[in-house]
Amino acid sequence: MSSSSNKLEEVTIATQPIFTGKVISLQVDTVQLPNGKTSTREIVKHPGAVAVLAIKDGRMLLVDQYRQAMGRTELEIPAGKLEAGEDPLDAAKRELEEETGYRPRSIRRLHSFYTSPGFADEIIHLYVTEDLEEGQYAPDEDEFLHNIEVTLDEAWDLIANGRISDAKTIMAVQAWQLYHLTGKFGYDNE
Known part of the structure; x- marks a missing residue:
């Protein structure tokens, strides 16, 4: 199973902080996709x-x-x-x-x-x-x-x-x- 999961993994190239608030923060990650292309991911960070x-x-x-x-x-x-x-x-x-x-x-x-x-x-x-x-x-x-x-x-x-x-x-x-x-x-x- 882990070999299949590795084929799906995205690698973070850069992270741009957008907002930091009382409860959440927002960042945009640039990632390298499994096929070598790049994309962006908007991520909400929360303390749990x-x-x-x-x-x-x-x-x-x-x-x-x-x-x-x-x-x-x-x-x-x-x-x-x-x-x-x-x-x-x-x-x-x-x-x-x-x-x-x-x-x-x-x-x-x-x-x-x-x-x-x-x-x-x-x-x-x-x-x-x-x-x-x-x-x-x-x-x-x-x-x-x-x-x-x-x-x-x-x-x-x-x-x-x-x-x-x-x-x-x-x-x-x-x-x-x-x-x-x-x-x-x-x-x-x-």
């Missing part, structure tokens, strides 16, 4: 993020938040970006408590996945917890959130009517459904 499937008394914790890029509110699982050098597990615990007021007594990683590998390097580390205790609700100063708790059936209804439409939350609902059917949250052995 975490998301938490938190289940309390058989209900999933969701955050309702206005999303400017979408022009509307979106129901999502608690999530947030990694700070520089931050361990994803620590970030998951921090984000869950900040956004919901619950602290996980135990938590584990389900999966890590790239959100849009065609143009971005953002990776999200998805965690799950069913063991929560009261913590300190403390959203960021520019975060305005409303918390709700939903059953699995309600989550599917919210997906069907478009109130949940982001990949990380849909993936979390599917993992929760799999847990209901098999006792496992995916490829884990518990």
Whole structure:
């Protein structure tokens, strides 16, 4: 397999920074293609993020938040970006408590996945917890959130009517459904 992958590899010749912001940066890479020709790739750089499937008394914790890029509110699982050098597990615990007021007594990683590998390097580390205790609700100063708790059936209804439409939350609902059917949250052995 590696010999086939090597035949597909692109070699970066040059990188031109375009924009550096609070959350992302944008660069344009000039690459040499496998056939020797060159092309450009617009790349969004992101520090990575975490998301938490938190289940309390058989209900999933969701955050309702206005999303400017979408022009509307979106129901999502608690999530947030990694700070520089931050361990994803620590970030998951921090984000869950900040956004919901619950602290996980135990938590584990389900999966890590790239959100849009065609143009971005953002990776999200998805965690799950069913063991929560009261913590300190403390959203960021520019975060305005409303918390709700939903059953699995309600989550599917919210997906069907478009109130949940982001990949990380849909993936979390599917993992929760799999847990209901098999006792496992995916490829884990518990």
